[in-house]
Amino acid sequence: MTEFSVPPVKPPFWNNPQFRAIFFQAAALVATVAFGLYIFENTQDNLRRLGIASGFGFLSSPAGFDIIQTLVPYSAASSYGQVFWVALLNTLLVSALGIVFATLLGFIIGVARLSKNWLIAKLALAYIEIFRNIPLLLQIFFWYFAVLRAMPAPRQSLNLGDAFFLNIRGLYLPALQFQPGFGWVLTALGAAIVLVIVMRRWARRRQMTTGQPFPVLSTSLALLIGLPLIAFWLADAPLHWQVPELQGFNFRGGLVIIPEMASLLLALSIYTAAFIAEIVRAGIQAVSHGQTEASLSLGLNFGMTLRLIILPQALRVIIPPMTNQYLNLTKNSSLAAAIGYPDLVATFAGTTLNQTGQAIECIAITMAVYLTISLLISFIMNEYNRRVALVER
Amino acid sequence: MAQSRLPHPDLPPPPSTIGALGWMRRNLFSSPFNIALTALATYLLWITVPLLLNWALFDATWSGDDREACQGGSGACWVFIRVHLDQFMYGFYPKAQRWRVNIALLLLILGAAPLFIRTMPNPVKVKLGLGLLVFYPIIAFVLFKGGLLGLPEVETSLWGGLLLTLVIAGVGMTAALPLGVLLALGRRSQMPAIQTLCITFIEFWRGVPLITVLFMSSVMLPLFLPEGINFDKLLRALVGVTLFQAAYMAEVVRGGLQAIPKGQFEAAAALGLGYWKAMALIVLPQALKLVIPGIVNTFIALFKDTSLVLIIGLFDLMNTVHNAITNPAWLGFSTEGYVFAAAVYWLFCFSMSRYSQNLEKRLYTGHKR
Numbered sequence: 001m002t003e004f005s006v007p008p009v010k011p012p013f014w015n016n017p018q019f020r021a022i023f024f025q026a027a028a029l030v031a032t033v034a035f036g037l038y039i040f041e042n043t044q045d046n047l048r049r050l051g052i053a054s055g056f057g058f059l060s061s062p063a064g065f066d067i068i069q070t071l072v073p074y075s076a077a078s079s080y081g082q083v084f085w086v087a088l089l090n091t092l093l094v095s096a097l098g099i100v101f102a103t104l105l106g107f108i109i110g111v112a113r114l115s116k117n118w119l120i121a122k123l124a125l126a127y128i129e130i131f132r133n134i135p136l137l138l139q140i141f142f143w144y145f146a147v148l149r150a151m152p153a154p155r156q157s158l159n160l161g162d163a164f165f166l167n168i169r170g171l172y173l174p175a176l177q178f179q180p181g182f183g184w185v186l187t188a189l190g191a192a193i194v195l196v197i198v199m200r201r202w203a204r205r206r207q208m209t210t211g212q213p214f215p216v217l218s219t220s221l222a223l224l225i226g227l228p229l230i231a232f233w234l235a236d237a238p239l240h241w242q243v244p245e246l247q248g249f250n251f252r253g254g255l256v257i258i259p260e261m262a263s264l265l266l267a268l269s270i271y272t273a274a275f276i277a278e279i280v281r282a283g284i285q286a287v288s289h290g291q292t293e294a295s296l297s298l299g300l301n302f303g304m305t306l307r308l309i310i311l312p313q314a315l316r317v318i319i320p321p322m323t324n325q326y327l328n329l330t331k332n333s334s335l336a337a338a339i340g341y342p343d344l345v346a347t348f349a350g351t352t353l354n355q356t357g358q359a360i361e362c363i364a365i366t367m368a369v370y371l372t373i374s375l376l377i378s379f380i381m382n383e384y385n386r387r388v389a390l391v392e393r
Numbered sequence: 394m395a396q397s398r399l400p401h402p403d404l405p406p407p408p409s410t411i412g413a414l415g416w417m418r419r420n421l422f423s424s425p426f427n428i429a430l431t432a433l434a435t436y437l438l439w440i441t442v443p444l445l446l447n448w449a450l451f452d453a454t455w456s457g458d459d460r461e462a463c464q465g466g467s468g469a470c471w472v473f474i475r476v477h478l479d480q481f482m483y484g485f486y487p488k489a490q491r492w493r494v495n496i497a498l499l500l501l502i503l504g505a506a507p508l509f510i511r512t513m514p515n516p517v518k519v520k521l522g523l524g525l526l527v528f529y530p531i532i533a534f535v536l537f538k539g540g541l542l543g544l545p546e547v548e549t550s551l552w553g554g555l556l557l558t559l560v561i562a563g564v565g566m567t568a569a570l571p572l573g574v575l576l577a578l579g580r581r582s583q584m585p586a587i588q589t590l591c592i593t594f595i596e597f598w599r600g601v602p603l604i605t606v607l608f609m610s611s612v613m614l615p616l617f618l619p620e621g622i623n624f625d626k627l628l629r630a631l632v633g634v635t636l637f638q639a640a641y642m643a644e645v646v647r648g649g650l651q652a653i654p655k656g657q658f659e660a661a662a663a664l665g666l667g668y669w670k671a672m673a674l675i676v677l678p679q680a681l682k683l684v685i686p687g688i689v690n691t692f693i694a695l696f697k698d699t700s701l702v703l704i705i706g707l708f709d710l711m712n713t714v715h716n717a718i719t720n721p722a723w724l725g726f727s728t729e730g731y732v733f734a735a736a737v738y739w740l741f742c743f744s745m746s747r748y749s750q751n752l753e754k755r756l757y758t759g760h761k762r
Contacts, residue, residue, distance in 0.1 A: 021583070021584050024584065024587065025584050025585070025586035025587055026586075028586055028587055028590060029586055029590075032590060039617045042616070042617055042618060043616050045619070045620065046616045046620065049620065115430070116420070116423060116427065117420065117421060117423075117427045117430045117431060118420035118421060119420075119421060119430070119431055119434040119435070120430050120431075120434055123434055123437070123438075129743065130739070132742075133693070133697075133738065133739045133742035133746070134697075134735045134738055134739050134742075135697040135698070135711065135738055136697070137700045137703065138700060138711060138731060138734055138735055138738065139735075141731060142727075142728075142731040142735070145718070145727050146727040146728045146731055150727070331601070331602035331603075332602065334604045334605065335604060335701070337604060337704065338703065338704060345602070345605060345608070349605060349608055353612065359612040359613050359616065360613060360616065363605065363608060363609050363612065363613055366605055367600075367601045367605050367609075370600060370601045370602055370605065371597070371600040371601060374599070374600035375596070375600060
C-alpha cells in the first residue's frame with residue numbers, strides 16, 4: 001500500500017482568527033486614540049488663538065442676569081455656580097411633574113384603549129395616534145405661542161371660581177400658608193405611617209399563622225387620613241389658603257405658574273402619555289386570559305385578581321419600556337430652551353455659554369448631568385427589574 | 394283525574410345580538426357603567442367636534458390673497474397657508490430654480506415605485522434598491538446644490554421648508570441604519586476592545602438630549618477642527634442627527650440579534666461561512682425582519698426630531714412656519730400655521746407606521762395560529 005503523505009498546510013498567519021482579533025482591536029484603539037489626540041491638539045490651538053479661558057474658574061464669578069423662575073434664593077449678583085443649581089432644579093422640577101402627569105394620563109388612556117366600550121376605545125386610539133405622530137417641539141410651540149401667549153392681560157383674566165386666574169403672565173393658584181401649629185399635623189402623619197407599618201407586619205404574621213385576613217387597606221387609609229385630620233382640628237386648622245388678588249395691573253399673592261412652565265408641562269405630559277398608554281396596553285394584554293380565569297376559579301374576587309395576579313405580571317412587562325419613557329421625558333425637557341423656560345440647557349448651555357464663551361466646559365457639564373441622570377435611573381430600574389423578573393428554574 | 398297542563402307562558406325574545414341595534418347594545422350599552430361612559434364620550438364629542446369643524450371648515454376663509462380677506466371671519470384663515478405654501482415647501486430656495494427640486498422628487502417617485510410592486514422579482518428589486526441608494530443621493534445633491542452642468546449654485550442656507558426636513562430625514566435614515574447595524578454587531582462582538590468602544594459610543598449618545606448634541610455641533614465642532622476648515626451648517630446638523638439616531642438604531646438591532654438562536658450562528662460557521670458572510674446571509678436578514686417595528690419607530694422618531702434643527706437656525710418646515718407666524722404682516726394666525734405643520738408631520742409619521750405594520754404582516758413566515 002502506498003501512503004499519501006499530505007504536506008501539513010499551515011494557513012498564513014493573517015488568516016488566523018486570534019491574530020486577526022488582536023490586530024483589529026489594536027487598530028481600533030490606535031485610531032480612537034489618534035482621533036482623540038488630533039481633536040485635543042486642535043482645541044488647544046484654537047483656544048489659544050481665540051484667547052478663550054479654560055478651566056472651571058468661571059463658576060465662581062458673578063452671573064449678572066436674572067432668571068424668571070427660581071426654586072432657591074437667587075439674584076443677578078449670584079455666581080455661575082448658583083445659576084447651575086437653579087437651572088438643574090428647574091429641569092428636575094419640570095421632569096418630575098411631567099412624569100407624574102404623563103403616568104396618570106397614560107394609564108387612563110391605556111386602560112381606555114382596552115375598554116369594552118367601542119366609543120371610549122376609539123377615542124383613546126385617536127388620542128394616541130394623533131399626539132405621538134406630531135413632533136414634541138411643535139406641540140410645545142402650539143401651547144406656548146398659540147394658546148398661552150394669546151391669553152388676555154391680567155385685568156381681563158379668565159376667572160375660575162375666584163381662586164384660579166389665567167392670563168398672559170401665567171396661571172395663578174391659591175397658595176397654602178402654614179401656621180405655627182402645623183407641626184402637630186405633620187407629627188400625626190408620621191405617627192400614622194409608623195402605625196401602618198407595624199399593623200401590616202402584624203396582619204401578615206397573623207394571616208400566616210391563623211389564615212385570618214385583616215382589612216389592611218381600609219385600616220391604613222383610616223389611620224393615614226384620620227390621625228392628621230384629628231390633629232388638624234385640635235390645632236385649630238393651622239392652614240390658610242392665600243388667594244391671588246388683582247392689585248393695579250397684576251395679581252399679588254398666591255402661587256404663579258409661568259406660561260413657559262405650563263406649556264412645557266402640558267406638551268411633555270400629553271406627548272409622553274400617548275407612548276405610556278401603548279406600553280400599558282401591551283403590558284395588560286401580555287397577561288394571558290387564563291391567568292384571570294384561574295384566579296377567579298381559585299375563589300379570588302375581581303379586586304384581588306387585579307392586585308395579586310394581573311398587575312404583578314403586567315408590571316414585569318411594563319417597567320423596562322416605562323423607564324425609557326421617563327428618561328425620554330427628562331431629556332425632552334431640554335426643549336425648554338426653545339421657549340425660554342430657564343432649564344439647564346437654556347440657562348447654562350445657553351446664556352452662561354454666551355456670556356463666558358467657555359463652550360467646552362458648559363456643554364460638558366450639561367451633557368454630564370443628563371448622562372448621570374440617565375445612567376442612574378437605568379441602574380435603579382435594572383435593579384428593580386431584576387427583583388421582579390421571572391425566576392426560571 | 395284529568396291533569397291539565399298549562400304551558401309555561403312564552404319568554405320574551407332575547408335582545409337582538411345582530412344588526413346595528415345589537416352591535417350598539419353589545420359595544421356601547423352593555424352595563425350601567427358602560428352607558429355612563431358612552432354618555433360621557435358623546436358629550437365630549439358633542440362639545441368639541443362641532444367647534445372644531447366650524448373653525449376648520451364651515452366658518453373658515455378659503456379664498457383671497459391677503460390678510461384683509463380674513464377680516465371678520467370667525468373661523469380659520471387658510472389664506473395664510475395658501476399664500477405661504479411655496480415658502481413652507483421650498484423655504485428660501487430661489488423661485489426660478491424650484492423645478493430642480495420637483496425633478497428630484499419626481500425621479501425619486503419613479504425610481505422607488507417599482508420597489509412597491511409585489512409581482513416584481515426580488516433580484517431586480519435588490520439591484521434597483523441598491524442602485525437607488527448609491528446614485529440617487531448624488532443626483533439629488535447635484536440637482537439641489539447646482540454649480541455643475543450649467544446649473545446655478547444654490548447655497549445650502551437657502552434650502553428650507555419641507556424640502557430641508559425631507560433632506561435631513563432621508564440622509565439621517567439612510568446613514569443611521571448601516572451605522573446602527575455596525576454598532577450593534579460591535580456591541581455583540583467577542584473582541585473586548587471593540588465591544589467597549591461600541592458600548593461607550595452607544596450609551597453616550599443615548600444618554601444626552603439631541604438638543605445638546607446640536608448645540609455641541611454648532612459651538613464645539615469649530616473648536617475641534619484645525620483653523621480654516623469650516624463645515625457647512627447643514628452638514629453639522631446631519632452629522633449630529635445621524636450619530637444620535639445610529640445609537641438608538643444599534644439598540645434596536647441588538648434586540649433582534651439577541652433573539653436569533655445560537656444554532657443559527659453555529660450552523661453558518663459549520664457551513665464554512667466567515668464572519669461577514671454569516672452575518673450578511675444568515676443572521677442579519679432574520680434579525681432585521683424581527684425588529685422592523687423598532688426600526689420604523691426609530692425612523693419616525695428621527696423624522697420628528699428633524700424639527701429640532703430650528704434650535705441651530707436651520708429653516709426646516711417647523712422653522713419656516715414659525716417664521717411666517719412671527720412675521721409682523723401676518724400676526725395672529727399662529728394656530729393655522731401650527732395646525733398645518735402638525736398635519737404635514739402627522740401624515741408622514743402615520744403613513745410610516747401604517748406601512749411598517751403592513752410589512753410586518755407580509756414578512757411573517759411563522760405558522761399562523
